Every structure is written in structure tokens, then in C-alpha cells.
Amino acid sequence: TKREDVRNVAIIAHVDHGKTTLVDGLLKQSGVFRENQEVQERVMDSNDIERERGITILSKNTAVFYKGTKINIIDTPGHADFGGEVERVLKMVNGVILLVDAFEGAMPQTKFVLKKALELDLKVIVCINKIDRPEARPNEVVDEVLELLMDLDASDEQLDCPFLYASAKRGHAMLDLNDTSSDMTPLFDAILKYIPAPEGDPDAGTQLLISTIDYNEYVGRIGVGKVDNGKIAVNQEVMLMNHHDPDKKKKVKISKLYEFDGLNKIEVREATVGSIVAISGIPDIHIGDTLCDLENPEPIPFQKISEPTISMNFMVNDSPLAGQEGKFVTSRHIRDRLFRELNTDVSLRVEETDSADCFKVSGRGELHLSVLIENMRREGYEFAVSKAEVIYHTDERGKLLEPIELAYVDVPEEFSGTVIQRLSERKGELQGMSLGSDGSSRLEFSIPARGLIGFRGNFLTMTKGTGIINTIFDEYAPYKGDIQYRKQGSLIAFESGESVTYGLFAAQQRGTLFIGPGERVYGGMVIGQNGKAEDIELNVCKTKHLTNTRSSSADEALTLTPPKILSLEEALEFIDKDELLEVTPKSLRIRKRQLD
Numbered sequence: 030t031k032r033e034d035v036r037n038v039a040i041i042a043h044v045d046h047g048k049t050t051l052v053d054g055l056l057k058q059s060g061v062f063r064e065n066q067e068v069q070e071r072v073m074d075s076n077d078i079e080r081e082r083g084i085t086i087l088s089k090n091t092a093v094f095y096k097g098t099k100i101n102i103i104d105t106p107g108h109a110d111f112g113g114e115v116e117r118v119l120k121m122v123n124g125v126i127l128l129v130d131a132f133e134g135a136m137p138q139t140k141f142v143l144k145k146a147l148e149l150d151l152k153v154i155v156c157i158n159k160i161d162r163p164e165a166r167p168n169e170v171v172d173e174v175l176e177l178l179m180d181l182d183a184s185d186e187q188l189d190c191p192f193l194y195a196s197a198k199r200g201h202a203m204l205d206l207n208d209t210s211s212d213m214t215p216l217f218d219a220i221l222k223y224i225p226a227p228e229g230d231p232d233a234g235t236q237l238l239i240s241t242i243d244y245n246e247y248v249g250r251i252g253v254g255k256v257d258n259g260k261i262a263v264n265q266e267v268m269l270m271n272h273h274d275p276d277k278k279k280k281v282k283i284s285k286l287y288e289f290d291g292l293n294k295i296e297v298r299e300a301t302v303g304s305i306v307a308i309s310g311i312p313d314i315h316i317g318d319t320l321c322d323l324e325n326p327e328p329i330p331f332q333k334i335s336e337p338t339i340s341m342n343f344m345v346n347d348s349p350l351a352g353q354e355g356k357f358v359t360s361r362h363i364r365d366r367l368f369r370e371l372n373t374d375v376s377l378r379v380e381e382t383d384s385a386d387c388f389k390v391s392g393r394g395e396l397h398l399s400v401l402i403e404n405m406r407r408e409g410y411e412f413a414v415s416k417a418e419v420i421y422h423t424d425e426r427g428k429l430l431e432p433i434e435l436a437y438v439d440v441p442e443e444f445s446g447t448v449i450q451r452l453s454e455r456k457g458e459l460q461g462m463s464l465g466s467d468g469s470s471r472l473e474f475s476i477p478a479r480g481l482i483g484f485r486g487n488f489l490t491m492t493k494g495t496g497i498i499n500t501i502f503d504e505y506a507p508y509k510g511d512i513q514y515r516k517q518g519s520l521i522a523f524e525s526g527e528s529v530t531y532g533l534f535a536a537q538q539r540g541t542l543f544i545g546p547g548e549r550v551y552g553g554m555v556i557g558q559n560g561k562a563e564d565i566e567l568n569v570c571k572t573k574h575l576t577n578t579r580s581s582s583a584d585e586a587l588t589l590t591p592p593k594i595l596s597l598e599e600a601l602e603f604i605d606k607d608e609l610l611e612v613t614p615k616s617l618r619i620r621k622r623q624l625d
């Protein structure tokens with residue numbers, strides 16, 4: 030049976046292409062904002078950091094009403110897939126809105142999400158946004174998007190949807206560029222007409238797959254998912270099961286059930302096939318669990334949650350510089366904060382180490398961990414982090430396997446040669462290359478994750494800040510051999526201690542920062558572009574001169590106050606002679622400082 034009164038749709042958009050503005054527009058026009066309710070400027074991104082970095086990290090749900098139909102709108106992660114989240118979210122919907130900036134065109138990073146959507150047989154409504162921009166080139170962008178859809182083998186059926194044009198900012202959508210529509214009606218209508226209603230058997234036993242987990246201090250864990258079959262009701266007893274974990278089988282009683290309404294969750298007594306619901310009151314509910322019928326329990330298969338590929342140590346920062354700003358934190362605070370993060374982030378892993386002041390945190394790539402680091406710093410936590418390390422596996426025969434990522438690079442053509450060269454040095458293999466109409470090159474690489482560690486900064490420097498790189502985990506594959514980095518080294522002094530993370534980010538602009546577990550950090554070594562020294566080894570040293578790189582983000586740190594790059598001779602100035610172990614024309618070794 031089809032639920033004609035429901036549509037479930039996800040939005041796929043590149044960062045800044047206007048997803049939040051579009052959803053705001055739909056919400057306003059569907060009358061969700063009642064008279065006295067305050068209209069926030071951007072309603073979907075509740076998380077500060079998302080606002081600042083423009084990344085939608087967690088998937089969020091909104092529901093709007095149009096012509097008696099409830100449209101559940103699900104936000105997809107716009108930047109990278111932190112552990113299979115994209116697929117889980119897309120499993121709740123029957124179609125997607127692909128939102129594309131009328132000037133920028135389809136960006137390669139959306140390709141991954143779009144590909145997943147097409148593989149899952151979802152319908153695609155293309156919406157070309159920001160047509161009010163003076164430099165908009167909607168017709169060309171339509172051609173580009175069509176080409177992309179063809180490339181990804183979209184079926185005729187999937188393409189049987191109109192291309193819409195919109196100015197989310199002005200609150201209107203149009204069927205063609207001469208359309209005089211002044212509101213979102215064409216988009217609402219297209220959703221109703223082209224996105225299939227959810228289907229399922231309302232009389233079958235309950236089956237509800239938990240797709241995401243929300244966490245709230247007062248009610249604890251909240252499972253979110255779509256009712257696939259049957260119905261779910263308050264006071265109903267169901268079996269909590271997991272396809273990948275046959276031992277998990279537990280009778281639970283539904284105590285609180287919610288549906289989405291605008292930006293809120295409202296309590297309901299019952300929900301049936303096709304409804305997207307939230308359930309609280311089950312403390313050990315997890316992503317991938319199915320709530321099943323008691324009599325005939327059948328868990329729904331789902332793609333296994335992806336394992337972390339990279340880890341870093343988070344260490345309590347007890348340097349004298351700590352605590353000047355932000356609050357004083359102990360390992361206990363950091364521990365609690367990290368473990369709390371596990372409530373909502375399934376692809377994160379936190380482990381205690383031999384030292385009470387050091388935690389090993391593993392996630393899906395550098396970006397995943399750097400989002401967490403920035404979030405925590407913003408909340409006032411002080412800690413140092415080690416360099417990222419990839420997590421290796423072995424196959425049955427004992428062969429070493431390493432994580433391989435796909436890297437999508439967008440650069441002005443003049444830089445493509447350099448980028449190809451640098452990524453090749455890091456064992457990257459060029460898989461595809463195309464030229465955009467605006468003179469930019471789009472490159473696609475397959476590259477070991479370790480080759481990408483610290484690369485972003487290099488990349489920004491080598492493309493003069495104009496390049497875009499997006500990476501996503503692809504697979505574990507046999508170890509590709511050692512990377513011979515071109516170690517053109519130079520030493521920079523940058524503020525550490527209180528600002529260690531910034532130091533790390535700044536260092537990542539050019540190379541490597543060494544911080545050992547439990548060590549204090551007073552400086553670091555980076556591999557610069559123009560320096561001469563090679564193989565500088567510097568673990569912990571003391572800098573006399575702190576270059577101020579304090580700012581809210583790495584990129585800013587570099588543009589505002591470029592760290593001072595020193596020659597080997599100059600670097601020696603900053604190092605206590607009694608800490609110096611060895612100096613050769615090419616290298617410099619320093620004794621680890623004894624901590625007191």
C-alpha cells in the first residue's frame with residue numbers, strides 16, 4: 030500500500046549552494062512559522078560550527094505540509110561521508126532534490142551522494158538555485174548536470190522529472206526561466222507529482238530500521254527511522270534486533286514516539302508505514318537496529334557501519350600557556366566529552382591508553398576528526414593532538430592492507446600539473462580528468478589515506494588558495510609501498526600550548542607536526558615549500574619566539590599571520606644548545622625535553 034499523504038525526500042547540495050535557504054523558504058511557505066514564532070535566519074544548521082564552516086554534519090529532519098501531504102525533508106551530509114551516513118539517510122526516502130548553484134554548477138563532491146541515490150533507485154528533481162545571481166549561467170549548468178546524470182547511469186525513469194530553477198533567497202521556484210512564479214509552488218508540486226509515495230504493508234508485522242541517532246541530555250538516545258512495514262504505537266512491545274549482531278534480541282516497550290513537524294518533534298500515539306519517526310526511551314538503541322514484530326521478528330539488512338580509518342591521540346594540555354583562555358580541563362572532562370560524542374557518531378571510536386591523560390580517537394579521515402577537534406575547542410576544551418595515523422588491517426593471509434580514499438580535486442588549470450605531480454608522489458593514481466567550461470580542471474584520484482595526511486595545507490599553498498579538495502574513503506587495499514616525501518624542510522615557530530590545535534592546523538598547511546603522547550609542545554617542524562634542509566627531526570623543542578597564528582581556523586591563521594619560516598641556521602637560534610643532539614647540513618636532531 031502507498032501512503033499518498035506522505036513524501037520522503039532528501040536534499041543533496043554542495044556546501045553553500047543554498048540548501049538551508051531553500052528549506053527555510055519551504056517552511057515559511059508551508060505556514061510552519063506561526064505568527065509569534067521567531068524566524069531564525071538559517072533554521073537547519075543548529076550547530077555553531079556548521080554555521081561557520083558551512084558544513085552540514087549531522088543529518089536533520091524537517092517536515093512541511095502541502096495540499097494535505099506531509100513532506101519529510103532530510104538533510105544529507107554535504108561534505109564527506111563520515112561512515113556510511115549518506116546511504117543510511119537515503120534509505121529513508123524515495124527521491125532527492127539535487128540543488129545546484131546556477132553559477133558554480135554541479136560540484137564533484139555531490140557526485141558521491143548523487144551516485145548513491147541513483148544506485149538506490151531514487152528519483153531526482155534537479156533544482157538550479159541562485160538564478161538571481163548576476164553571473165548565473167543556468168542553461169549551461171543544466172547541460173552539465175544532465176551530463177553528470179548520464180555519466181552516473183541515471184535511468185530514463187529516474188530522469189522523468191522536470192529541471193526547476195529557483196532563487197531560494199527570494200523564495201521562488203520556476204518550471205522554466207520565463208515562468209513568473211513568485212513562490213515555491215512549482216517545487217512543492219514537483220515533489221508531490223514525481224517523488225513516489227512511500228510503500229509498505231500496513232497489516233504486516235512491525236519493521237522499523239533505525240537510520241540515525243539523536244541525543245538529548247534529558248531523554249537520552251533517540252532513534253530515527255522510517256516505518257517500513259506495519260505500524261508502531263506507544264505502549265507497543267517490540268523486539269529490538271540487529272541484522273549484523275544475531276545476539277542482540279531484546280523485548281522493549283515503546284514509551285515515547287514522535288513525528289517531525291516543521292523544525293520540531295511532536296509526540297504522537299501511533300505511526301504507520303512510510304512515516305519517519307523518532308523514538309526515545311530505549312537506552313541501548315543503535316543505528317542499524319530494527320524494531321520488529323514480537324511474534325515474527327525479522328531484522329532489516331543494512332550496510333555495515335564503516336570502520337574508522339585514521340586515529341589521533343588527544344592529550345590533556347598542561348603547558349603553562351594553557352588556561353589563559355578557555356576553561357581549565359582535566360582528562361576527566363575530555364574523557365566525558367569524547368564518550369558523549371559516541372552517542373551520536375557511530376563511526377567514531379574512543380579508546381583509553383596507558384596514560385590517563387591521553388585518549389586515542391579514531392574516525393573516518395582527517396576532516397572527520399578535525400570537525401570534532403574544532404567543536405571541542407570552541408566549547409573551551411584545551412588539549413593537544415598528535416599527528417593523524419592511518420589504521421592498517423591485514424587480510425587472511427596476513428598481508429598488510431591500508432585505507433584508500435578517492436580525492437576529488439577542483440583547481441584552475443594552471444595548477445593541475447603541480448597537483449598531479451604532488452599527489453602522484455604520495456602514491457595517488459589519477460583516475461579521471463575533465464575541463465570545466467570556466468577553465469578549471471577536475472581531477473579524480475585514488476590515493477592511500479596516509480598520502481593525504483597533512484596534504485590539505487600544501488594543496489592550498491600550491492593552488493594559492495583557489496583549489497578545492499574533497500576526499501572520501503573507498504576501500505582497504507594492499508599496502509602501496511613507502512612514500513618518499515620530498516623533504517624540503519624548514520622550521521617554523523608558531524604558538525603552541527594554548528593553541529596547539531591551531532599549531533597543528535597551521536603545520537598541516539605545509540607538512541608535519543610531531544607531538545608525542547603526554548609531551549608538551551612548544552614548537553614543531555613543518556616541511557616547507559622553499560626550505561633547503563632535509564630530514565629535520567624535531568620532537569619537542571622550545572621556541573623563544575612565538576609567532577602569533579592564533580585565529581579561528583587554519584586557513585585564516587595562515588592568511589592573517591603567516592607563520593615565520595626559518596632557515597636551518599635561523600632555527601638553531603631558537604633551540605637550547607643543551608637540547609641539541611646532532612646538526613648536519615641536512616638535519617637537526619633535538620633531545621626530547623624532560624617534563625617537570
Ligand code: GTP
Nearest residue numbers: 044045046047048049050083084107159196197198
Ligand atoms: P551549508 O549548510 O553550509 O551546506 O550551506 P547551504 O547549502 O545550506 O547554503 P545556505 O542556504 O546557507 O546558502 C549559502 C549562501 O548562499 C548564503 O549566503 C545564502 O544567502 C546564499 N543563497 C542561498 N540561496 C540563494 C539564492 O537563491 N540566490 C542568491 N543570490 N544567494 C543565495
